[in-house]
Amino acid sequence: MADTKQIDQIESPGPSRNRRIADAIKRNRARATVLGVLAVLFLAAMAGIEADQWFGTIMKALAAGSVIFLVASGFQLIFGLMDVLNLAHGELFMLGAYVGWTVYTRFDTFLDVLVPMLLVAAPFALLPLWRRLGARVAALARWARSAAWGLIVLGGGLMLLSITKFPLVIWNAEDFAKTPANYSVQIDLGTLVPLPEDVFGWPMAVAIVVLLAGASALALGLSSLRKHAGAVPPLGRWNLIGAAGLIVASVALHLVRGPLNDWVFGMSTTWRFFIALIVASLLGAGLGALIEVVLIRPLYDRPIYTLMVTLGVGFVIIETVKELWGSSNFTMARPAAFNGSGEGCPAEGIGGFFSGCSTLVVFGSRLRVYNEGFVVVIGILVLIGVSLLLKRTRIGMTIRAGVQDPEMVEALGINVRRVFTMVFALGAGLAAFGGVLAAPSIGLYTEMGALFLLTAIVALAIGGLTSFPGVAAGALLIGLLQQIIIRFGQTGIHIPFVAEPFKPSPTLVPAASIILMIVILLVLPAGLFGRGER
Amino acid sequence: MSLLDLHDVHTFIGKFHILEGVSVEVPQGSVVALLGRNGAGKTTTLKTILGLTPASSGRVVFDGDDIVEMRSFDIAAMGIGYVPEHRAIFADLSVEENLRIAERRKGDLERREELIFGLFPDLKRLIGLPGTSLSGGQQQMLAVARALVPENRLLLIDEPSEGLAPVLIEQMIEAIARLSDTTTVLLVEQNFLVASRLGTTYVIIEEGRSVKTGDMTDLVDDDETIQRYLGV
Ligand SMILES: Nc1ncnc2c1ncn2[C@@H]1O[C@H](COP(=O)(O)OP(=O)(O)OP(=O)(O)O)[C@@H](O)[C@H]1O
Ligand SMILES: [Mg+2]
Numbered sequence: 001m002a003d004t005k006q007i008d009q010i011e012s013p014g015p016s017r018n019r020r021i022a023d024a025i026k027r028n029r030a031r032a033t034v035l036g037v038l039a040v041l042f043l044a045a046m047a048g049i050e051a052d053q054w055f056g057t058i059m060k061a062l063a064a065g066s067v068i069f070l071v072a073s074g075f076q077l078i079f080g081l082m083d084v085l086n087l088a089h090g091e092l093f094m095l096g097a098y099v100g101w102t103v104y105t106r107f108d109t110f111l112d113v114l115v116p117m118l119l120v121a122a123p124f125a126l127l128p129l130w131r132r133l134g135a136r137v138a139a140l141a142r143w144a145r146s147a148a149w150g151l152i153v154l155g156g157g158l159m160l161l162s163i164t165k166f167p168l169v170i171w172n173a174e175d176f177a178k179t180p181a182n183y184s185v186q187i188d189l190g191t192l193v194p195l196p197e198d199v200f201g202w203p204m205a206v207a208i209v210v211l212l213a214g215a216s217a218l219a220l221g222l223s224s225l226r227k228h229a230g231a232v233p234p235l236g237r238w239n240l241i242g243a244a245g246l247i248v249a250s251v252a253l254h255l256v257r258g259p260l261n262d263w264v265f266g267m268s269t270t271w272r273f274f275i276a277l278i279v280a281s282l283l284g285a286g287l288g289a290l291i292e293v294v295l296i297r298p299l300y301d302r303p304i305y306t307l308m309v310t311l312g313v314g315f316v317i318i319e320t321v322k323e324l325w326g327s328s329n330f331t332m333a334r335p336a337a338f339n340g341s342g343e344g345c346p347a348e349g350i351g352g353f354f355s356g357c358s359t360l361v362v363f364g365s366r367l368r369v370y371n372e373g374f375v376v377v378i379g380i381l382v383l384i385g386v387s388l389l390l391k392r393t394r395i396g397m398t399i400r401a402g403v404q405d406p407e408m409v410e411a412l413g414i415n416v417r418r419v420f421t422m423v424f425a426l427g428a429g430l431a432a433f434g435g436v437l438a439a440p441s442i443g444l445y446t447e448m449g450a451l452f453l454l455t456a457i458v459a460l461a462i463g464g465l466t467s468f469p470g471v472a473a474g475a476l477l478i479g480l481l482q483q484i485i486i487r488f489g490q491t492g493i494h495i496p497f498v499a500e501p502f503k504p505s506p507t508l509v510p511a512a513s514i515i516l517m518i519v520i521l522l523v524l525p526a527g528l529f530g531r532g533e534r
Numbered sequence: 535m536s537l538l539d540l541h542d543v544h545t546f547i548g549k550f551h552i553l554e555g556v557s558v559e560v561p562q563g564s565v566v567a568l569l570g571r572n573g574a575g576k577t578t579t580l581k582t583i584l585g586l587t588p589a590s591s592g593r594v595v596f597d598g599d600d601i602v603e604m605r606s607f608d609i610a611a612m613g614i615g616y617v618p619e620h621r622a623i624f625a626d627l628s629v630e631e632n633l634r635i636a637e638r639r640k641g642d643l644e645r646r647e648e649l650i651f652g653l654f655p656d657l658k659r660l661i662g663l664p665g666t667s668l669s670g671g672q673q674q675m676l677a678v679a680r681a682l683v684p685e686n687r688l689l690l691i692d693e694p695s696e697g698l699a700p701v702l703i704e705q706m707i708e709a710i711a712r713l714s715d716t717t718t719v720l721l722v723e724q725n726f727l728v729a730s731r732l733g734t735t736y737v738i739i740e741e742g743r744s745v746k747t748g749d750m751t752d753l754v755d756d757d758e759t760i761q762r763y764l765g766v
Contacts, residue, residue: 413610
């Protein structure tokens with residue numbers, strides 16, 4: 001309030017001040033009306049639901065909204081800040097779920113894959129070297145681009161060739177009897193999946209050297225794509241220590257992976273779940289950064305192309321997942337902390353969680369602690385966390401400024417592109433995180449990405465594409481709509497003069513949310529909290 | 535030796551040949567006024583120095599280094615501050631954040647606080663407000679203040695008096711004169727009275743070429759040149 005007082009003392013920036021105030025009132029009147037109507041509809045719907053189901057319906061709506069929000073938030077960050085519609089976003093969500101499932105259910109496979117990954121990362125620790133050599137390649141003038149891409153293809157080829165010689169347990173036809181669905185059951189029962197034998201296709205040393213060579217060629221190729229070398233930092237001691245450390249870590253990991261797997265398997269699944277969350281988010285963020293640098297960055301001026309490219313990336317991810325995991329749908333067991341049952345369950349009241357129940361009866365509604373509790377809490381924490389990141393940190397400040405005027409931010413000496421890459425990584429990381437979080441309650445299937453992205457986009461349009469809190473509002477609204485329809489599907493709506501109560505089926509949800517979106521957009525073209533076209 | 539030296543610089547924007555040979559010398563400690571009619575290429579010259587519209591040929595030497603090939607943020611980080619035409623205040627940032635974002639090292643703002651609020655005492659009182667709730671004059675001061683947050687060796691200032699009331703113009707002249715005691719300035723200014731009071735030397739640009747240069751004191755008495763290149 002103190003602020004408004006001060007604003008009055010400042011001379012107004014234009015003659016149209018009264019007009020702007022009038023506009024603001026008008027805009028907010030429309031918004032207030034819409035919010036009012038939504039509130040009345042909500043109360044009307046609640047009146048049709050028995051009182052003991054209120055709490056449950058609202059919590060379920062929050063839970064559904066929370067997952068939608070996790071998908072929509074990353075998508076909104078990338079779109080709102082960079083004007084890029086990342087159509088692969090849903091697939092990053094889906095990939096996150098699959099990767100999270102793997103770390104959670106098949107930790108041994110995660111360790112298997114980590115061994116070559118550390119080797120691939122090792123040459124990248126020597127970045128100053130590649131950049132210096134890259135400048136030489138770039139000096140080839142006419143042949144520079146072909147040489148760079150040649151190196152990238154060569155590197156990729158060598159890596160692919162040698163990775164297949166590493167002992168990776170990725171499901172193949174012979175393993176069919178042990179499908180992912182089977183592993184899920186075994187984990188649920190707490191039985192250890194026997195480790196397969198690990199045999200290198202080539203002598204171990206050869207596989208390692210070829211992989212290192214491939215990764216080096218890739219790093220050099222990528223470095224030579226840069227137009228301006230800029231100031232290259234010298235190749236320091238830490239670069240060498242980093243590279244050597246990664247190689248040693250990789251070999252060491254390979255040697256101890258058996259005992260390490262047993263040890264991790266002995267831990268509570270809750271811990272493994274958190275490891276899965278972290279690994280999948282980091283992987284999602286890394287993949288997001290890679291997509292931005294390699295595919296989006298050259299296309300900023302051509303939005304249609306970015307659309308096509310991200311769509312293509314989405315399909316590649318779907319096919320890769322089908323190939324590696326098999327196309328079967330499967331489930332992920334809830335972590336131990338949320339999987340308690342037994343004597344006295346479902347318990348009455350929230351306190352029941354601490355006596356080890358995973359299902360509680362609160363205010364007459366039966367709720368699952370994971371689905372309707374944990375997921376909601378995490379969704380709210382992400383909302384608060386990202387808002388604080390944008391509002392309170394230097395990187396957030398740079399992002400907000402960079403959206404408006406990247407040129408000016410650059411003129412202040414800030415590498416705007418790196419900031420945008422970080423935004424992309426953050427958005428993709430959030431998607432993957434959401435995937436892992438949602439997997440225990442919604443299961444895994446390759447179409448989940450497209451489905452949730454569509455819902456997320458509807459939620460975004462409702463909340464306002466330009467507003468981060470608007471995303472949460474839109475997601476919540478869709479969640480409510482979905483749960484209310486499901487509830488009325490069970491009880492039915494009594495329509496006057498019609499004998500049979502109308503029972504909406506859950507398949508009406510997508511159509512209903514799109515109708516809600518259209519109605520809201522007709523009244524508020526920028527959505528509930530959007531700020532109009534930029 | 536000059537702090538900044540542009541030699542026969544050519545710049546394309548898209549396929550338009552905008553600068554067709556600009557040479558500007560900015561000696562250490564001077565205030566060089568870049569003059570010329572609307573659309574002559576003054577703003578483009580500043581943007582070319584910063585690499586925002588990179589030169590296609592010619593040399594841009596800052597403190598002995600050729601910076602033509604460098605990326606904008608690396609150029610700026612060498613110690614060049616930019617006050618763009620039309621201010622470019624960040625709307626989503628508060629006044630303090632608009633200053634804070636220019637920090638190159640943590641605490642720059644605190645170190646330079648005395649200087650900045652000494653020149654623009656008004657800003658201190660406005661520090662918590664959103665950047666765009668300021669008036670035009672206040673935004674202009676904020677834009678100059680922002681360029682002062684890190685210790686820059688060269689300031690590129692584009693039309694600081696544009697759209698300001700006479701009182702504010704006087705305040706702006708005062709401020710630039712005071713900061714030019716410690717910093718070298720390349721100033722674009724349409725208002726000849728302002729330019730003549732601040733500049734030590736001048737460069738006239740016409741249709742993308744630098745056509746005349748000399749001491750400001752000589753130009754003030756040279757009605758013919760003023761009429762020919764700057765008159766309306
Ligand atoms: N993005 C652009 N595309 C095409 N032409 C441009 C672009 N930007 C500037 N120009 C042209 O380049 C010329 C020089 O522009 P510049 O902004 O440098 O002029 P100026 O001397 O700063 O003018 P003013 O005094 O009006 O600010 C003008 O003729 C302008 O029309
Ligand atoms: Mg200009």
